[in-house]
Amino acid sequence: xxxxxxxxxxxxxxxxxxxxxxxxxxxxxxxxxxxxxxxxxxxxxxxxxxxxxxxxxxxxxxxxxxxxxxxxxxxxxxxxxxxxxxxxxxxxxxxxxxxxxxxxxxxxxxxxxxxxxxxxxxxxxxxxxxxxxxxxxxxxxxxxxxxxxxxxxxxxxxxxxxxxxxxxxxxxxxxxxxxxxxxxxxxxxxxxxxxxxxxxxxxxxxxxxxxxxxxxxxxxxxxxxxxxxxxxxxxxxxxxxxxxxxxxxxxxxxxxxxxxxxxxxxxxxxxxxxxxxxxxxxxxxxxxxxxxxxxxxxxxxxxxxxxxxxxxxxxxxxxxxxxxxx
Amino acid sequence: xxxxxxxxxxxxxxxxxxxxxxxxxxxxxxxxxxxxxxxxxxxxxxxxxxxxxxxxxxxxxxxxxxxxxxxxxxxxxxxxxxxxxxxxxxxxxxxxxxxxxxxxxxxxxxxxxxxxxxxxxxxxxxxxxxxxxxxxxxxxxxxxxxxxxxxxxxxxxxxxxxxxxxxxxxxxxxxxxxxxxxxxxxxxxxxxxxxxxxxxxxxxxxxxxxxxxxxxxxxxxxxxxxxxxxxxxxxxxxxxxxxxxxxxxxxxxxxxxxxxxxxxxxxxxxxxxxxxxxxxxxxxxxxxxxxxxxxxxxxxxxxxxxxxxxxxxxxxxxxxxxxxxxxxxxxxxxxxxxxxxxxxxxxxxxxxxxxxxxxxxxxxxxxxxx
Numbered sequence: 001x002x003x004x005x006x007x008x009x010x011x012x013x014x015x016x017x018x019x020x021x022x023x024x025x026x027x028x029x030x031x032x033x034x035x036x037x038x039x040x041x042x043x044x045x046x047x048x049x050x051x052x053x054x055x056x057x058x059x060x061x062x063x064x065x066x067x068x069x070x071x072x073x074x075x076x077x078x079x080x081x082x083x084x085x086x087x088x089x090x091x092x093x094x095x096x097x098x099x100x101x102x103x104x105x106x107x108x109x110x111x112x113x114x115x116x117x118x119x120x121x122x123x124x125x126x127x128x129x130x131x132x133x134x135x136x137x138x139x140x141x142x143x144x145x146x147x148x149x150x151x152x153x154x155x156x157x158x159x160x161x162x163x164x165x166x167x168x169x170x171x172x173x174x175x176x177x178x179x180x181x182x183x184x185x186x187x188x189x190x191x192x193x194x195x196x197x198x199x200x201x202x203x204x205x206x207x208x209x210x211x212x213x214x215x216x217x218x219x220x221x222x223x224x225x226x227x228x229x230x231x232x233x234x235x236x237x238x239x240x241x242x243x244x245x246x247x248x249x250x251x252x253x254x255x256x257x258x259x260x261x262x263x264x265x266x267x268x269x270x271x272x273x274x275x276x277x278x279x280x281x282x283x284x285x286x287x288x289x290x291x292x293x294x295x296x297x298x299x300x301x302x303x304x305x306x307x308x309x310x311x312x313x314x315x316x317x318x319x320x321x322x323x324x325x326x
Numbered sequence: 327x328x329x330x331x332x333x334x335x336x337x338x339x340x341x342x343x344x345x346x347x348x349x350x351x352x353x354x355x356x357x358x359x360x361x362x363x364x365x366x367x368x369x370x371x372x373x374x375x376x377x378x379x380x381x382x383x384x385x386x387x388x389x390x391x392x393x394x395x396x397x398x399x400x401x402x403x404x405x406x407x408x409x410x411x412x413x414x415x416x417x418x419x420x421x422x423x424x425x426x427x428x429x430x431x432x433x434x435x436x437x438x439x440x441x442x443x444x445x446x447x448x449x450x451x452x453x454x455x456x457x458x459x460x461x462x463x464x465x466x467x468x469x470x471x472x473x474x475x476x477x478x479x480x481x482x483x484x485x486x487x488x489x490x491x492x493x494x495x496x497x498x499x500x501x502x503x504x505x506x507x508x509x510x511x512x513x514x515x516x517x518x519x520x521x522x523x524x525x526x527x528x529x530x531x532x533x534x535x536x537x538x539x540x541x542x543x544x545x546x547x548x549x550x551x552x553x554x555x556x557x558x559x560x561x562x563x564x565x566x567x568x569x570x571x572x573x574x575x576x577x578x579x580x581x582x583x584x585x586x587x588x589x590x591x592x593x594x595x596x597x598x599x600x601x602x603x604x605x606x607x608x609x610x611x612x613x614x615x616x617x618x619x620x621x622x623x624x625x626x627x628x629x630x631x632x633x634x635x636x637x638x639x640x641x642x643x644x645x646x647x648x649x650x651x652x653x654x655x656x657x658x659x660x661x662x663x664x665x666x667x668x669x670x671x672x673x674x675x676x677x678x679x680x681x682x683x684x685x686x687x688x689x690x691x692x693x694x695x696x
Contacts, residue, residue, distance in 0.1 A: 061478065070485055075486050102677070109468075165677035194682070242682070
């Protein structure tokens with residue numbers, strides 16, 4: 001099986017989805033001949049034509065709003081927003097329309113759309129190119145929010161997102177677009193949404209994360225293993241709705257939980273998981289739940305961004321603390 | 327209609343003039359109902375004019391009833407279309423069933439014409455999502471509450487028609503306030519690039535709640551906003567249903583034939599408050615409103631029909647009685663309807679309710695009634 005990068009897996013999934021369903025259209029800025037600024041849509045316009053791979057005007061709100069109209073008419077639009085920092089004009093469409101069209105028409109009209117966007121820091125990008133505001137999206141009822149952390153999951157989850165009958169925001173961690181590679185069989189098999197992936201089983205502490213931070217968290221687990229601490233690593237993958245039972249089962253087993261995310265701490269998605277654990281697993285806890293996250297600051301420009309993002313060292317230290325607590 | 331000319335001729339300052347544009351205004355009936363010029367061919371069809379008249383009268387009578395229901399605590403906030411009936415009725419009457427309307431919250435007349443039932447409209451404004459299960463064409467969009475954000479949907483719908491090579495048209499209605507939003511511009515711009523089968527209709531009723539048009543834009547017309555998007559914009563007398571219908575006929579035929587989008591700016595006036603939650607007396611003079619009553623669309627068409635001996639006092643009385651009867655029956659059905667079970671708020675959240683929310687639904691089911 002060929003080894004491909006995460007972004008190539010995205011490309012494979014898009015091509016597969018377009019091949020199997022003539023209603024799938026891709027739209028966004030520079031997605032056509034240029035293949036997208038990260039090349040996620042490379043070759044698609046040549047293969048499927050300019051009416052299915054649409055170079056839109058430079059207007060993000062438009063891209064998301066077009067998706068709503070297209071989806072209500074039976075197309076399966078996959079919109080691309082060039083960077084998460086430019087996605088905010090789409091929030092109105094996501095909150096007021098995409099996520100609730102089904103509900104407000106009681107199922108008469110539906111909105112099977114996907115909005116893809118690269119997210120996260122760590123690529124020495126200019127201002128506004130390093131956002132991870134997934135918690136904001138995960139707060140929206142009626143939406144699905146999905147983020148892959150490997151090439152295999154990028155392929156399988158994106159196929160699932162495109163086939164899903166409801167709107168999905170698909171967040172692609174820029175930092176691991178090419179840094180993460182894996183064997184992907186282009187067999188059209190989707191992975192389940194709403195399901196967390198246990199990447200490493202362990203007895204002593206549960207490390208929960210998603211997206212690019214899976215890389216550091218997995219490295220931290222290896223480092224902890226060298227110390228005799230057996231960490232369980234969970235890739236949440238779907239943040240909305242998220243797999244509560246996998247989280248609770250793991251915490252019941254280990255009694256310790258570290259939440260790792262790149263986004264700012266306050267109101268970050270880790271807070272939601274911490275609250276779930278407090279409500280439903282408090283008596284299994286052997287140590288306080290800890291968060292290793294970005295700080296409540298603006299993501300710094302590249303000179304300081306490595307100090308903002310959770311490091312392997314910070315994750316390891318938090319896990320050790322938890323294990324020493326009791 | 328807009329016309330552009332490119333010319334090498336030098337202007338006074340010696341620079342080339344590269345484009346010139348015009349915006350035209352269409353109107354057939356004067357405020358007193360007398361013809362200003364030869365009417366379009368369809369106006370010789372008296373039955374059609376009578377159906378437009380009936381549609382407008384029903385819309386107004388229904389609106390007034392809805393307001394009285396709100397005032398007596400039996401309906402939620404309601405957006406009235408008083409004085410603007412010709413816009414929504416005239417435009418909707420030019421559409422086919424298979425076309426898609428993408429309305430604003432003020433387009434009751436269009437939705438009634440399209441087959442939405444009055445009790446469904448009341449159900450929605452009475453606080454029940456089931457109202458949007460309209461008996462109108464199932465592909466029509468529901469009321470859009472956030473101003474102008476439906477315009478990109480219309481472009482998306484029209485894109486789907488073009489993509490599938492279907493001779494269908496998306497018709498998007500919004501107000502003058504919406505034309506200040508990027509949403510409307512972005513949608514028009516895209517529609518222009520792809521020559522989409524979409525008709526944008528700006529109901530220019532002069533007021534966006536308390537903000538008058540002159541604070542909304544310095545542009546001479548709203549119609550000219552289409553020109554920047556590369557297609558035609560036209561002003562029509564929005565109190566003249568014949569003019570609205572004629573403009574809509576042309577724009578819809580143009581779109582259906584694959585010739586691209588149009589913008590119709592319908593000049594009218596919001597004779598009512600913005601909604602039942604508004605008090606226009608706070609910001610606009612009563613004599614301004616009084617003066618505008620002389621231009622309203624229903625009396626205008628009635629005068630014309632009477633002058634043509636196509637309508638009389640007994641017809642009017644009969645129509646009013648008929649409308650009241652239909653409205654009363656609809657109100658009765660609405661008031662007799664009972665709320666859905668609370669847990670039904672989960673029914674259409676997703677195609678299939680994710681397992682984690684099943685627990686929340688059960689939690690709600692377990693809450694005793696307050």
